[in-house]
Amino acid sequence: MTRTVAAVDLGASSGRVILGHVDARRVELEPVTRFANTPVSTMDGLHWNILGLFGSVVDGLRAAARRAPELRSVGVDSWAVDYALLRAGRVLGTPYHYRDARNAPAADETHRTVAFAELYRANGLQYLPFTTVYQLVAERDALLPFADRLLLIPDVLGYWLTGRMAAERTNASTTGLLRIDDGEWNEELLRRLSIPVDILPGLIEPGTTIGPIRPELGLPDGVELVAVGSHDTASAVVAVPATDDDFAYISSGTWSLVGLELDAPIVTDASREANFTNERGVDGRIRFLRNVSGLWLLTEALRAWNDAGRSLDLESMLDAASAVDPARVVLFDTEDPRFIPPGDMAGRIRDWCVERGIRPPDGPAETVRSIMESLAEAYAISLRQAATLSGRDIRTVHIVGGGSRNRLMCQLTADRTGLPVLAGPVEATAIGNVLVQARALGAVSGSLESLRAVVAASVQPVRYQPRPRTAAVRAASHQPEGRLP
Numbered sequence: 001m002t003r004t005v006a007a008v009d010l011g012a013s014s015g016r017v018i019l020g021h022v023d024a025r026r027v028e029l030e031p032v033t034r035f036a037n038t039p040v041s042t043m044d045g046l047h048w049n050i051l052g053l054f055g056s057v058v059d060g061l062r063a064a065a066r067r068a069p070e071l072r073s074v075g076v077d078s079w080a081v082d083y084a085l086l087r088a089g090r091v092l093g094t095p096y097h098y099r100d101a102r103n104a105p106a107a108d109e110t111h112r113t114v115a116f117a118e119l120y121r122a123n124g125l126q127y128l129p130f131t132t133v134y135q136l137v138a139e140r141d142a143l144l145p146f147a148d149r150l151l152l153i154p155d156v157l158g159y160w161l162t163g164r165m166a167a168e169r170t171n172a173s174t175t176g177l178l179r180i181d182d183g184e185w186n187e188e189l190l191r192r193l194s195i196p197v198d199i200l201p202g203l204i205e206p207g208t209t210i211g212p213i214r215p216e217l218g219l220p221d222g223v224e225l226v227a228v229g230s231h232d233t234a235s236a237v238v239a240v241p242a243t244d245d246d247f248a249y250i251s252s253g254t255w256s257l258v259g260l261e262l263d264a265p266i267v268t269d270a271s272r273e274a275n276f277t278n279e280r281g282v283d284g285r286i287r288f289l290r291n292v293s294g295l296w297l298l299t300e301a302l303r304a305w306n307d308a309g310r311s312l313d314l315e316s317m318l319d320a321a322s323a324v325d326p327a328r329v330v331l332f333d334t335e336d337p338r339f340i341p342p343g344d345m346a347g348r349i350r351d352w353c354v355e356r357g358i359r360p361p362d363g364p365a366e367t368v369r370s371i372m373e374s375l376a377e378a379y380a381i382s383l384r385q386a387a388t389l390s391g392r393d394i395r396t397v398h399i400v401g402g403g404s405r406n407r408l409m410c411q412l413t414a415d416r417t418g419l420p421v422l423a424g425p426v427e428a429t430a431i432g433n434v435l436v437q438a439r440a441l442g443a444v445s446g447s448l449e450s451l452r453a454v455v456a457a458s459v460q461p462v463r464y465q466p467r468p469r470t471a472a473v474r475a476a477s478h479q480p481e482g483r484l485p
């Protein structure tokens, strides 16, 4: 029995509506629409254009239903941590973008009440300056007192699609407000931070039917919204085409989420010091990983060069970067907080090097090569740490998402980890999204391993073997500095 469902997948730079046709053996995607997701900077900071996104989502779903009248359900995923506040069902203000500058001071303020080590024991999350808990501390003197509801981004869209409010648990786990042991809202922590407990909606699991799409939106009768792993990374991890247990993954897009899937969290001093997170996955699994920066560094560098009058395109830059002499490679700390806000990445990399008396990369090709090598080195370090912290062997690294198309990055990752890399699928997030819906509709059944077998039967990953390390690469390998509060 084939079921047709639609994935709404919102990334930091674009959104997509994609049809998925799923039966017990195969999953096939049919892209319907793609639209830009352009953050807007106003007097009070950097925001998401949530209304524009919702309009594009509804248009995309209508187009999907015209193409596939047999459409049964819809699932929504997006980036994590960001939210809207509501009162009496209406959104207050405009949701902030996690790259807005207000967060880092709020993190320091939070840690004055609850030290980071204690917070980590409570929620198991790595330090990222934009975790929702910090954003809400920044909001305490602003809109928070007026709110009676908080909804994360996919849950806001879900509310506008169905009229029903819920908090899907994989994404809720990125707020820092869930208890690590039982995955419920941490009321004690909320009270200590003066965040009202009753603004948080009830938690639901991926696979739960949320309700019918509102008839006013013009979709065929009977189409329902089904909760998926609404954190995009949770959906992407579902679609890793692994055929055994010894794998690590890199979900590679704007960010690179580098880690392992575990059955239980690891919340030790060592995992905290290595800044490893324990986010919740589909079926109660734990995503034990680190946020390493990602293609953001590259796309922002290109954007700034082009804004300054050059005309560089990604493909030719990657070719030029591949040809750079390894002796010219500069490794920098991709996790330095200066690389989080939008801006001139090449200039920031130059400053980072100059501050340390290191010769900076010279020109775009060397800069791009240094970005790729620094990311690959950060992946290798993170994977070694993940293996040590968990006591697990890693035999294969799966790279999924947009970055799996980047041949240079995949090869450098194989070289620097010394492990075979299997690259693809590119649309892992959408595949994970549609598979969880299809399982809820009965088109596939079983554990995540059975869903992964469907992915493995449907896509052919590209294999990269590690190459022997040259002396130049060995010389250029050093540990980037840690960045912990």
Ligand code: LFR
Pocket: 012, 078, 079, 080, 081, 082, 098, 231, 232, 233, 253, 254, 255, 257, 291
């Ligand atoms: C990836 C991602 C990461 C999250 C970051 C910010 O798209 O969802 O998992 O840490 O965006 O929300």
